[in-house]
Amino acid sequence: MAIPKKTIERLSLYRRLVHDLKRQNRSTIFSHELAAMAHCTPAQVRRDLMTANIKGSSSKGYDVTELSLGFDAILLSGTIQKAALAGIGNLGRAILSYFPQRSPSVEITAAFDTDPAKTGRIIHGCRTYPIRDLNHIVQTQDITIGIITTPRDAAQTVADDMVAAGILGILNFAPVPIRVPGHVFTEHLDLTMSLEKLAYFSRRNA
Amino acid sequence: MAIPKKTIERLSLYRRLVHDLKRQNRSTIFSHELAAMAHCTPAQVRRDLMTANIKGSSSKGYDVTELSLGFDAILLSGTIQKAALAGIGNLGRAILSYFPQRSPSVEITAAFDTDPAKTGRIIHGCRTYPIRDLNHIVQTQDITIGIITTPRDAAQTVADDMVAAGILGILNFAPVPIRVPGHVFTEHLDLTMSLEKLAYFSRRNA
Numbered sequence: 512m513a514i515p516k517k518t519i520e521r522l523s524l525y526r527r528l529v530h531d532l533k534r535q536n537r538s539t540i541f542s543h544e545l546a547a548m549a550h551c552t553p554a555q556v557r558r559d560l561m562t563a564n565i566k567g568s569s570s571k572g573y574d575v576t577e578l579s580l581g582f583d584a585i586l587l588s589g590t591i592q593k594a595a596l597a598g599i600g601n602l603g604r605a606i607l608s609y610f611p612q613r614s615p616s617v618e619i620t621a622a623f624d625t626d627p628a629k630t631g632r633i634i635h636g637c638r639t640y641p642i643r644d645l646n647h648i649v650q651t652q653d654i655t656i657g658i659i660t661t662p663r664d665a666a667q668t669v670a671d672d673m674v675a676a677g678i679l680g681i682l683n684f685a686p687v688p689i690r691v692p693g694h695v696f697t698e699h700l701d702l703t704m705s706l707e708k709l710a711y712f713s714r715r716n717a
Numbered sequence: 718m719a720i721p722k723k724t725i726e727r728l729s730l731y732r733r734l735v736h737d738l739k740r741q742n743r744s745t746i747f748s749h750e751l752a753a754m755a756h757c758t759p760a761q762v763r764r765d766l767m768t769a770n771i772k773g774s775s776s777k778g779y780d781v782t783e784l785s786l787g788f789d790a791i792l793l794s795g796t797i798q799k800a801a802l803a804g805i806g807n808l809g810r811a812i813l814s815y816f817p818q819r820s821p822s823v824e825i826t827a828a829f830d831t832d833p834a835k836t837g838r839i840i841h842g843c844r845t846y847p848i849r850d851l852n853h854i855v856q857t858q859d860i861t862i863g864i865i866t867t868p869r870d871a872a873q874t875v876a877d878d879m880v881a882a883g884i885l886g887i888l889n890f891a892p893v894p895i896r897v898p899g900h901v902f903t904e905h906l907d908l909t910m911s912l913e914k915l916a917y918f919s920r921r922n923a
Contacts, residue, residue: 523910550894605811614912655919680919688756696918698911704729705904712902713861713886
């Protein structure tokens, strides 16, 4: 059974919140407490846990360890999933340094760029390659996730190359939408759009 | 009249697409062409342009220059809006280097950190200060936008400080939601959530 996208987003947040509770040695938590931390309703939390088939006693509260194991089972696959990043600019480098500490089940194993000065090196622990090697590396390393941090003009070509190499999900940071076949999942993190929206609404509020 | 959030998101994208068309010396464009580039429907484009009160002849196509001016008038304020960034780690630095080239109407004029080694300097053209100066700097520089790139544990305190200083919109990159009063607009860019979601759906597709 596929869990809806919005539910997965909340499960990802619950997972991290519950992880913090475990570090603080909390043993149980009520849905209304988790809801308050996640900024949603207790009914939403209970519905999400049911959808995810995570058991718990809502009268005595949920067992923190059981919740934690349940979230991990859904969100972290047993094996590490490999990711390839294309576009080693400032944003690409930041992603290379940022994700390894935060996503235990995803590892960026290869980064690509057209600039020879940026390739054949190790940046934040990740080996870098010329973009023409993308197909070969993705296939030999069995990489399933792509991260695009290229300039706008390169985004679609890189996306096409990633899809042709067999990548199944693309996180796109380029300021332009990409087209992919239906079997590929994409998520567009458009930083410029977010900032312009924020600017618009902070003017309206002023 | 306030334009809905989702419409502003699309207008931000149209603005950049139309800007590209102008560079390519295109003079007119049909709604179905803009829709294809933005990955939405022609009806959606026409509705958005109406909502934004941007005129055009849909029979002969829209004038590219008029569209461009219309989008700019809505999304770019006449004056530069100032932003403050808190948390000068790898992600914070990437944001400092990334945004100036992309958002003509927003300028990050101050960055803050608790680490003395990171303050009293200029990083990617932005002056950096100790976090305790945030209130003073935000008020004297009339900063209205906040960008949070701190670790999780610091995010809420920094958000509270930003709101207390008069900031009206916060772009939150920390992997935890923040609470703000109703008059403050927030946008949460949760990179870990995006990656976990992507990992989940690229497994499901496999």
